[in-house]
Amino acid sequence: MLDQIIYFFDNISSTQRGLILALGITVFWIIEGFIPFRVFSYNKFKHSITNILLTLTTIIVNFSLAFLIVISCDYVSKNEFGLISLLNIDGFLRIIFSLMILDFIGAYLAHYVQHKIKPLWLVHAVHHSDKYVDTTTANRHHPIESLVRFIFTVFAVFISESSIAVVFLYQSLSVVFSQFNHANIKLNSHVDKIMSYLVVTPDMHKVHHHSYMPYTDTNYGNIFSIWDRLFGTYSELDKEKIIYGIDDDYDDKNDFFKVLKRPFKKD
16 A cells, blocks of 8 residues: 555656645635634635635746756665665655655744744745635745745755655645645544644644734644644644734735735835
8 A cells, every 4th residue: 555655656747736736625625614613704715816826826836846856856865865874764664754854844944944034934924914714825825935945845855865756745745734724624622632742733723823922933833743842832722812814904905916025015
């Protein structure tokens, strides 16, 4: 089974990767309709337009630069460059180790840095400016942020010595988990809590989208929740008290072109 999964992702096409993203949005969009956490007074379809357009910019960035991932994976494989060879990790553990390093550097660390460096925060604020967080918010990233995250992913490949199949597997899991933990769904609090010891859940990530500090600077994880717990960035908050968005009305109408210009707006 594992060999079949690796074979699939070793030969996955751009179309198939796009379908995984589209299927994830569709599934969680439907679930949101049945068990919403918060019933927003907004036009869900109109709200999704800007987020989907930003998702398309992310796809363009990632697909345009995908050859760099291929080159990087090929290099580390041929030269046995990275922690996998250094630590002599093999078999199933090799895949788990790669996924965790890719998640730590490509998601958690990239996310953390964007909150701590002001120019990058201004770019990342596009993601946080959504006042109606739902599954489409998952890929609401400015193209510059998509580039930053891509660079961190390449760095993670060199550190981990990941294969191209594992990188594509990670990116697919990352997309689906992000859509899951951004989804406007109401899970049983006890179930969500138990799940949060292993993976990032909707209740856990809702806290990150709270508009007030210090909560905005916590819960950076995407797939695995261990990083926030390990590095002291984990926090909890009564989800009913959470207020989404950024405390300004610059892009209150959620216009795509205005959102794109947000990082460069004058204070």
